[in-house]
Amino acid sequence: MRKKILIVDDEEDFATLSALRIGEAGFEVHIETDGGKAFQRIQELNPDAVLLDIMLQTDDGLSLLKKIKKEMPQVIVIVITGKAMLMGDIFKMEGAAAFFKKPIDVKELVKKIQELTQ
Amino acid sequence: MAETPAHLKIKKDAENMRILLVEDNPDHSYLVRKSVNEALRSQVEIAESGEQGVMRLGNEKYDLIISDFNLPGMSGLEVLKTIKEMGVDAPFIMLTGQGDEKVAVSAMQAGAYNYVVKDDVCYTILPRVISETLTQFRADKEKERLEREIREKSEALEKANRELKKLDELKSQFISSVSHEFKNPLNSIQESIALVLDGIVNPTEPKGKRVMEIAQNSTERLTILVNDLLDFSKLEAGKMKMEKEPVDIRGVLTEALDSMSPLAEKRKITLTCAPAAHKMIVFADPMRIVQVLTNLISNAIKYTQEGGAIRLDARSEKDPASSLQKIVVSVKDSGAGIAKENLSRIFERFEQIKQPQHRDLPALQGTGLGLSICREIVQLHQGRIWVESELGKGSTFFFTLPRYQ
Numbered sequence: 054m055r056k057k058i059l060i061v062d063d064e065e066d067f068a069t070l071s072a073l074r075i076g077e078a079g080f081e082v083h084i085e086t087d088g089g090k091a092f093q094r095i096q097e098l099n100p101d102a103v104l105l106d107i108m109l110q111t112d113d114g115l116s117l118l119k120k121i122k123k124e125m126p127q128v129i130v131i132v133i134t135g136k137a138m139l140m141g142d143i144f145k146m147e148g149a150a151a152f153f154k155k156p157i158d159v160k161e162l163v164k165k166i167q168e169l170t171q
Numbered sequence: 172m173a174e175t176p177a178h179l180k181i182k183k184d185a186e187n188m189r190i191l192l193v194e195d196n197p198d199h200s201y202l203v204r205k206s207v208n209e210a211l212r213s214q215v216e217i218a219e220s221g222e223q224g225v226m227r228l229g230n231e232k233y234d235l236i237i238s239d240f241n242l243p244g245m246s247g248l249e250v251l252k253t254i255k256e257m258g259v260d261a262p263f264i265m266l267t268g269q270g271d272e273k274v275a276v277s278a279m280q281a282g283a284y285n286y287v288v289k290d291d292v293c294y295t296i297l298p299r300v301i302s303e304t305l306t307q308f309r310a311d312k313e314k315e316r317l318e319r320e321i322r323e324k325s326e327a328l329e330k331a332n333r334e335l336k337k338l339d340e341l342k343s344q345f346i347s348s349v350s351h352e353f354k355n356p357l358n359s360i361q362e363s364i365a366l367v368l369d370g371i372v373n374p375t376e377p378k379g380k381r382v383m384e385i386a387q388n389s390t391e392r393l394t395i396l397v398n399d400l401l402d403f404s405k406l407e408a409g410k411m412k413m414e415k416e417p418v419d420i421r422g423v424l425t426e427a428l429d430s431m432s433p434l435a436e437k438r439k440i441t442l443t444c445a446p447a448a449h450k451m452i453v454f455a456d457p458m459r460i461v462q463v464l465t466n467l468i469s470n471a472i473k474y475t476q477e478g479g480a481i482r483l484d485a486r487s488e489k490d491p492a493s494s495l496q497k498i499v500v501s502v503k504d505s506g507a508g509i510a511k512e513n514l515s516r517i518f519e520r521f522e523q524i525k526q527p528q529h530r531d532l533p534a535l536q537g538t539g540l541g542l543s544i545c546r547e548i549v550q551l552h553q554g555r556i557w558v559e560s561e562l563g564k565g566s567t568f569f570f571t572l573p574r575y576q
């Protein structure tokens with residue numbers, strides 16, 4: 054069965070582009086651009102992994118990360134951020150499996166997803 | 172003209188003074204008054220007791236106070252201390268008895284400027300003592316003033332320094348955020364091309380088309396960024412030339428409206444302009460004014476929800492200061508509005524106030540330079556730009572241009 058990935062990012066362009074390459078690698082990819090709806094979407098989909106943009110405008114990405122790890126600890130979360138200042142360590146501490154800084158090399162991202170979902 | 176000798180100058184300074192003498196002995200009062208009147212042509216008023224002296228000093232202003240130490244009620248020293256507490260700001264000369272050095276010392280300690288020992292010659296030297304005291308007092312005052320001025324100046328310098336530092340910080344922040352702004356669209360373009368080259372999408376199919384659109388949006392965004400930066404550096408270097416000509420502002424408004432309409436339509440915002448029936452000729456660089464307008468309109472679109480409205484307007488007005496006619500152009504939106512505390516900041520360089528905006532129109536994202544460029548352009552037209560806004564209700568940006576006479 055194909056593994057399910059959910060991209061939570063309010064930058065639709067970026068989400069679309071990464072979704073295409075991730076899909077090509079054999080994953081079933083979904084996109085959620087509304088941070089406020091993200092958690093509900095995760096509960097419905099029960100994805101194997103979530104790519105979470107931490108700089109969401111509608112919701113605070115960090116608290117979303119905490120909520121996912123508390124209520125659905127089996128979901129792998131990969132944190133993505135546009136802000137260079139934010140430290141990856143914090144997200145790892147909160148249970149993120151990996152941390153990417155924009156601009157992202159999508160091929161690297163796919164590799165990481167493959168590695169983590171094996 | 173020959174210079175006035177120093178001693179005469181001092182005397183001149185001491186002339187026409189209002190002097191209060193606190194003295195209970197009428198003979199002494201008479202002598203003091205006589206000598207001062209003759210030598211200094213100054214008015215001497217007399218208080219016959221310490222209490223009376225204090226009362227007068229509470230009600231009126233004197234240039235100098237002379238007081239006998241030995242008074243029936245309140246002593247001269249008590250008078251001095253009391254008026255110091257009252258904040259009376261005039262030099263004080265104490266008259267002491269012979270052999271009364273202790274009194275003299277305590278008077279000086281309490282803030283007297285000078286003392287004179289009462290003897291037969293004291294009345295003849297008094298005018299000189301008075302003028303010296305006044306000179307000293309004035310010099311002290313001047314010194315205080317200068318010190319205050321220096322303090323104020325150095326505070327102002329420190330403030331300017333802090334502001335420069337802040338500007339420097341903002342500049343570094345700006346450079347790092349701008350390089351970031353460049354990287355993201357570049358990354359999108361690269362990824363779009365890679366998706367096609369790697370055969371993941373095909374540009375002739377819908378998915379591939381979408382990818383190409385994303386690449387196109389990103390190039391548009393880069394173009395805007397580069398243009399903003401170029402304009403900004405030109406303005407900073409004072410190299411932007413305005414090519415001013417007489418032009419009907421209504422045509423300028425229409426041009427800006429036409430170029431922004433598609434974007435407004437995309438966001439389902441009504442963009443209107445109700446031009447006046449009569450011509451309004453301004454003396455301006457039409458291209459640059461279109462630039463200011465498109466910038467203001469694109470901000471308005473960016474911060475206005477779907478279904479909102481943006482209205483352009485221009486009216487003629489008399490400048491109350493110069494009584495010259497000027498044109499006031501306005502861009503009014505029904506959008507998010509701006510918090511009071513940010514109203515003046517938004518025109519500053521590099522200042523970007525984070526607030527929810529619509530990111531689905533990438534062509535609208537900017538550098539935070541937009542408004543500062545607008546301000547510079549308007550100022551190069553001897554105009555003024557400002558905003559009136561209420562949170563949640565919308566904002567109106569205004570700018571003025573000189574009317575062509």
Ligand SMILES: Nc1ncnc2c1ncn2[C@@H]1O[C@H](COP(=O)(O)OP(=O)(O)OP(=O)(O)O)[C@@H](O)[C@H]1O
Nearest residue numbers: 470471474508517523524536537538539540541542
């Ligand atoms: N019409 C408006 N309604 C509400 N806020 C506004 C409006 N126009 C400007 N602002 C505020 O003023 C700030 C500065 O605007 P400015 O145009 O200088 O930068 P920007 O919009 O971030 O980028 P750009 O360079 O694309 O204009 C914005 O970040 C925004 O918070």
